Amino acid sequence: MDETNFNAPAFPSTPFLCVDxxxxxxxxxxxxxxxxxxxxxxxxxxxxxxxxxxxxxxxxxxxxxxxxxxxxxxxxxxxxxxxxxxxxxxxxxxxxxxxxxxxxxxxxxxxxxxxxxxxxxxxxxxxxxxxxxxxxxxxxxxxxxxxxxxxxxxxxxxxxxxxxxxxxxxxxxxxxxxxxxxxxxxxxxxxxxxxxxxxxxxxxxxxxxxxxxxxxxxxxxxxxxxxxxxxxxxxFNDAQQVELGTCGWDDVALSAVTTVVSSAGRHVILDAGSKVLGADQPAWATGGGRILGMPEARITALSEHHATVAIPDGVPLPRRGDILRAVPNHVCAAVNLADELVLVRDGVPAGTWAVAARGRNS
Known part of the structure; x- marks a missing residue:
C-alpha cells in the first residue's frame, strides 16, 4: 500500500480500516x-x-x-x-x-x-x-x-x-x-x-x-x-504478532488509514483513537499500536478519537494533514469497531467488504 493515494476520491475520509x-x-x-x-x-x-x-x-x-x-x-x-x-x-x-x-x-x-x-x-x-x-x-x-x-x-x-x-x-x-x-x-x-x-x-x-x-x-x-x-x-496480522515474531511488517494486511491532525515537539496526533484501533495493550507490548513505515515510532496514548504517536529522533516528522497507517495491537478488536473494510490491491482501490458479523456478540 506504500504508493496508494489515500486522498483519491475513491477512498472515504479518515479514519478507516484498509486491507491490502x-x-x-x-x-x-x-x-x-x-x-x-x-x-x-x-x-x-x-x-x-x-x-x-x-x-x-x-x-x-x-x-x-x-x-x-x-x-x-x-x-x-x-x-x-x-x-x-x-x-x-x-x-x-x-x-x-x-x-x-x-x-x-x-x-x-x-x-x-x-x-x-x-x-x-x-x-x-x-x-x-x-x-x-x-x-x-x-x-x-x-x-x-x-x-x-x-x-x-x-x-x-x-x-x-x-x-x-x-x-x-x-x-x-x-x-x-x-x-x-x-x-x-x-x-x-x-x-x-x-x-x-x-x-x-x-x-x-x-x-x-x-x-x-x-x-x-x-x-x-x-x-x-x-x-x-x-x-x-x-x-491480517497485527502489531502484537510482529512483536511476538510471528510475522514481519510485510505480512501485515490491515491498517487504519489516519490523518495527522496536530503535533507538538516529537509527538503527532492522529484521528484514529481507541474507537478505531481498539484499546488492547498487553503488558509486554511496547505501545498502543505501531505505524507502518516507521518501525521505531510508537503509539504512546489512545483516547477515543486521538492517538498520540512518539516520533523518534532522526525520523522525518509528519506534518499536519499527512496520512499515516496505524497498525492496531489486536486486529480482532479493531475490526469489530468498523462497519466496513476498504480494500486496495497493488495500490489501487478495490472496493469494500461489510463487516457482516460486527457486534454479533450474543
Missing amino acids: TAIMDRNLAAMAKRAATAGLSLRPHAKTHKVPEIARRQLELGAVGLTVATLGEAEVFADAGCTDLFLAYPLWVTAARAARIQSLASRAALRIGIDSVEAARELGQAVADGGVEAVVEVDSGHHRSGCRPEEAGAVARAALDNGLSVAGVFTFPGHGYGPGKRRPAAEEEAAALAAAAASLVDAGIAAGTVSGGSTPTAAEADAGVLTEIRPGVYV
Whole structure:
C-alpha cells in the first residue's frame, strides 16, 4: 500500500480500516499450506475478520470449516453459505439460545464447546437429537475456560448420556501470547490435549478431533497429537504478532488509514483513537499500536478519537494533514469497531467488504 493515494476520491475520509488484499491472500495461502504440510485440518477462527467474503476464500483454500465465538457469528456465516461451524466457546444454553441452536443445526454442521458436566446436561436437554456435536474444552495453561484434561472423559460421558454426540477435545493456548512463550505454550497444549484424548478413550469415547492452535502457536503445533488448528489473526496480522515474531511488517494486511491532525515537539496526533484501533495493550507490548513505515515510532496514548504517536529522533516528522497507517495491537478488536473494510490491491482501490458479523456478540 506504500504508493496508494489515500486522498483519491475513491477512498472515504479518515479514519478507516484498509486491507491490502494481496498481502491477505498471501497470508491465507501460507497458513493453508502450513496446515496441509503438517497433516492438520485448518478451521480458521472467523471472529478476526467477521467477513463472509474472506471466509469463502479460506474454505476455497482447503479449510474444513470455520470457528466462531458466538451464536450471532455462526448465524451470519451460516446465512452466507458456510455449512460447517464450530462454536468454540462454553455456551450456557437458555431456551432462547436453544431455539437458535436448533435453527443453525438444521442448515449447518454444528459443533459447540462444553467444559463441565452441567453444561453438557443443559446443552443435551435443550437440543437433544438436534444434530449438534459437543467438543470438550480443556485448559492447557491459559487458565480461562476449560476443564482439567483428566476430567474430559467425564464431561464427554455426560454429553453422551444427555443425547449429544462427542466430536473430541479442544483447547486455546492463549498463554502463547508473550515474548518467548509460543513454544512452551504449544508443548503444554499438546500435553493437555493428549491427556484429554486419553481421558475420553478411558471413558469409552473416541476423540476424533483434537483441536488447538492460535496464530502464535500454529507453527509449533504438534501434529503427533493435534488433528486440527484454529488460528484467526493470521489473515491480517497485527502489531502484537510482529512483536511476538510471528510475522514481519510485510505480512501485515490491515491498517487504519489516519490523518495527522496536530503535533507538538516529537509527538503527532492522529484521528484514529481507541474507537478505531481498539484499546488492547498487553503488558509486554511496547505501545498502543505501531505505524507502518516507521518501525521505531510508537503509539504512546489512545483516547477515543486521538492517538498520540512518539516520533523518534532522526525520523522525518509528519506534518499536519499527512496520512499515516496505524497498525492496531489486536486486529480482532479493531475490526469489530468498523462497519466496513476498504480494500486496495497493488495500490489501487478495490472496493469494500461489510463487516457482516460486527457486534454479533450474543
